[in-house]
Amino acid sequence: MKVLHLLRTSAYNTPDLSECLATFQPNDQLVLLDDGCYNLTHVLLNEFIENNGAQCVSFIKDHATARAMETNSKSNVNAINLDTLVNLTFECDSVITWQ
Amino acid sequence: MNNNTKHIAILNASAATAPSAKDALDTTLIYASFEQPISLFYQGEGVRQLVNNQDLTTIHVKDFLKTMSAFSFYDIENIYVCENSLKSRLLAANFHIENVQVLTPHEFANKLHEHQVILRF
Numbered sequence: 001m002k003v004l005h006l007l008r009t010s011a012y013n014t015p016d017l018s019e020c021l022a023t024f025q026p027n028d029q030l031v032l033l034d035d036g037c038y039n040l041t042h043v044l045l046n047e048f049i050e051n052n053g054a055q056c057v058s059f060i061k062d063h064a065t066a067r068a069m070e071t072n073s074k075s076n077v078n079a080i081n082l083d084t085l086v087n088l089t090f091e092c093d094s095v096i097t098w099q
Numbered sequence: 100m101n102n103n104t105k106h107i108a109i110l111n112a113s114a115a116t117a118p119s120a121k122d123a124l125d126t127t128l129i130y131a132s133f134e135q136p137i138s139l140f141y142q143g144e145g146v147r148q149l150v151n152n153q154d155l156t157t158i159h160v161k162d163f164l165k166t167m168s169a170f171s172f173y174d175i176e177n178i179y180v181c182e183n184s185l186k187s188r189l190l191a192a193n194f195h196i197e198n199v200q201v202l203t204p205h206e207f208a209n210k211l212h213e214h215q216v217i218l219r220f
Contacts, residue, residue: 001212003211015143015144022208023142023207025209094215094217095217096110098219
């Protein structure tokens with residue numbers, strides 16, 4: 001089963017990212033929303049991307065731009081908009097919100 | 100149980116003192132009273148909800164943990180705990196309810212992926 005992980009919190013102050021990655025499986029997708037965009041510079045996410053590739057990770061462009069995160073984040077992570085996010089919810093079998 | 104029945108996972112990530120822990124328990128019992136197939140997962144700080152000998156009344160919090168002993172009455176048998184979360188908190192598998200299965204992170208993730216509806220508290 002393909003799970004869509006919606007991460008809304010920053011790993012700099014909550015354990016949600018590490019708990020999310022602990023349940024993440026190869027087919028899954030991870031989307032960073034709201035304060036989740038701060039994870040773009042976090043070592044946990046960078047290690048995860050190095051091991052699993054960036055194709056399964058994306059972030060909401062406007063949420064990152066609002067937080068001045070997009071400019072200094074890794075370019076290989078997909079920047080998406082909310083329409084794409086809605087499509088992802090249909091592609092996956094279930095959704096977990098980490099908040 | 101017809102084949103498009105959805106299996107529900109309640110993913111507990113908060114300690115017993117957090118309001119969301121009580122919310123998780125209420126949600127669990129509501130689903131169970133409507134005989135929905137439900138499993139309980141305890142990860143991160145959520146594993147602290149199962150630690151034995153807690154007494155929330157000493158901090159003037161309603162001791163809802165005792166309600167968990169009614170799980171078998173509600174036919175809630177699938178109760179899973181993340182082994183890593185226990186270890187990193189130096190907690191032994193000494194729980195105040197029975198039938199708790201301690202799973203490795205990989206087993207825990209596999210089991211969670213068997214559920215169509217996943218609610219995290």
